[in-house]
Amino acid sequence: MLGDSRGSVEVAPESAPSPGYAASDAQRWVAEPGKKSYRTPFERDRARVLHSSALRRLGAKTQVVSPGTDDFVRTRLTHSLEVAQVGREIGRALGCDPDVVDTACLAHDLGHPPFGHNGESALNELADGIGGFEGNAQTLRLLTRLEPKVLDAQGNSVGLNLSRASLDAASKYPWLAQDAPIIHGHRTGKFGVYADDAPVFDWLRQGAPEGRSCIxxxxMDLADDISYSVHDVEDAIVAGHVRLDMLDDAETRERVIGYTRQWYLPHTEAAEVAEALARLEASQVWVRGSDGSRAWMAALKNMTSQLIGRFCQSALDMTRAIYGPDPLTRYAADVVVPQETIVEIAVMKGLATTFVMTTENRQPIYQRQAEILHELVQALEQTGERxxxxxxxxxxxxxxxxxxxLRAAIDQVASLTDGSxxxxxxELTR
Incomplete structure (x- = not known):
């Protein structure tokens, strides 16, 4: 287990961090003396994630539709690259260091196991007695322990040994499971760190307000929401799962509104969701038909681009209206997203949920994927390290x-691609 004796580290002699960031933000869990470079510490962080084996494996991990089923659909890797592009531009516009945001966006899905969120649920069941499994906590574990790059003085892996600012930016849920906040009367099941990774988490959160994520x-979180809400719908349309003119059917429309509320906005009235859907449909870029032509594909890509711009700009405008024009970094501000935009993003997610993730023909696939992971972990437990x-x-x-x-076996399984x-x-069950 990582010790907590490395809190007093020195900043490696790299270029100085960007304006708005302190020397402590550039500190690493283990000091790396002699690392002179033309790069800033944050540029080096981004390079470490970009060249990691964990990032490459995302190319064969499910985003929504399994890799290999269609040449067009996004994988976890292409999704992460798109999130990084969106997040970098939002962050730059707000005054954040673009490389800190880029690093967090590239890293945000590294901890996801095979078979997407379905795999995450299966591993959480298997790990119930040892603190559970959570993709975001697994990301921190990977960045600070599992991905081989830097060792401490005792020969223990400290993962990629990223700077404090980059690790904090990758912490979407900055709390342990038992400290998760209560929202609408229920404790959220989302958390960002396992108990045995608490020492490095305590180090990276030094000086941070309890339970609050940095800007x-x-x-990163907003860029993720925007990207997958729009891109999953684009993938579903191209794959033939949905045409947006299907929403003309009243029953179909009610299903979309229902799933949007059930999965994403349980405390929002149906009328507010319906109004958001109507606003999106009224936009000039909304593509209703589907004929597969280049002109249609260009229109679809334009819709994707314009909706991303619409959501990003509304958040930028609202945040600047509250905090003014100065650069915003770390804990100087929060990203503020208008309620109308929150609901519109959720509606886009609800479209993908309705036409891809909850269709009856997907349920046997999800069940079999969960069975495979259960059987795989059990087989590894029975055969030890072999x-x-x-x-x-x-x-x-x-x-x-x-x-x-058991945690070692689950770490192994979580690292696998869908195919592996x-x-x-x-191999283990034949």
Missing amino acids: EAQV HLEPMFAADWRAAADDAGR ALSLHH
Whole structure:
């Protein structure tokens, strides 16, 4: 387990951090003396994530539709690249260091396991007795422990050893599971750190307000929401799952409104959701038909671009109206998104949910994916370190108890792509 004796680190002699950032923001969990460079610490952070094996694996992990089923659909990797582009521009417009935001956006899905959110739910069930599984907590674990790059003086991996500002920007839910906030009377199941990763989390959160994410993390979160809300609909349209003129049917329209509320806005009235849908339909860029022509595809891409711009600009305008024109970094401000925009983004998510994620023909696929991950983890538990990759086998041997060994097996499974999970499952269960 990572110790907590490395809190007093020195800033490596890289270029100075950007204006608005203190020297402590550029500190690393383990000092790296002699790293002279023309790059800033934050530029180096971005490069480390960009060249990581974890980022490459996202190319074969499910976003919404499984990779390989269609040449057009997005994977976790292409989604992350798009989030980084959107987040970098929002962050730059607000005065954040673009590389800090870019790093957080590239890293935001690194902890997601095979089979998308369905896989995340399956691993959370398997890890129920050892603190659960959460994609965001797994991202922090990967950045600070699992991805090989830097070792401490005792030979323990500290992951990519990113700067404090970049790690904090990647922390979408800056709390442990037991400290998760209560929202509308219920404790959220989202959290950003496992208990045995608490030392590095405490270090990166030094000086941060409890439970509050920095503005760079908020930009990352908004860019993620905007990107997948629009792009998932684009993918669904191109794949033939939906045409937007299907919303002319009253029953279909009610389903979209219902799923939007059920999945994303349970405390929002149906009339408010319906008004947001009507506003989107009234925009000049809304593409109703589908004929597969170049002109139609160009119109669809224009709709995607214009909706992203619409959502980004509304958040920028509102945030600037409240905080003024000065550069906004770390804890100097929050990203403020107008309620109308929040609902419009949710409606776009609701469209993808209605026509892709909740269709009856997807349910047997989701069930089988969950079964595969359950059987895979159980097989690894039964065979010990024999079928674990060397790095995870070492974690297995170093574990103090069964809980630690189970976590090593789950770390291994979470790192797999969709295809490698299927292959390993076949190997272990044939």
